[in-house]
Amino acid sequence: MPTFSKFITSQRGAQQILDSDGYIYSRKKSGDTALTSTWRCAKYNPPTKCKCHIYLALADNSLTLGTQPHNHSADGSVPARQEVLLSLKRKAADQPLSATQNLISETLADTAAEVNQTLPNLESLARVVQRSRASSSGSAQHAKATTSEDFILPSKYSDWIADGTFYVAPKIFPQSYTIHSVVDAKCLPLI
């Protein structure tokens, strides 16, 4: 009989429960009683369609299993992976001036090799960073008016780092493209 292990946060920011067997549950919108909240296995979607439910006692966080068992084994690497992705998102929002690649390298360096193997590829990690920035303060920053002086600015510096994306851009632009340079040993966006 599994017991409550801890609350974790899904990639989309929703609260989830991790049980002592390594299974993860998402909050179900219906079925609560005055004493329990209802959660269903996070793999309830196709292709797994697991029907396992648990009931969390509000008084002491004890778990009661529903009648349906899991139809799959627990993926023990998922909670660790979610934590890595969350920490990457946080870094992206907190350090808007750091290059995407630096944040990813930093995060991967702090993470155990077994967990790194389960992470999405670098391109997807870069999108995690870009999305997190776009949803935090990014759009206001990008949308500032560009003047001709801005275009001269990069010419003062010898190192250019340029990157663009069609995926994440303020709604009024089809694409966002930035040029960074190394200024006083820091990588700063210029345009």
Ligand SMILES: [Zn+2]
């Ligand atoms: Zn399940």
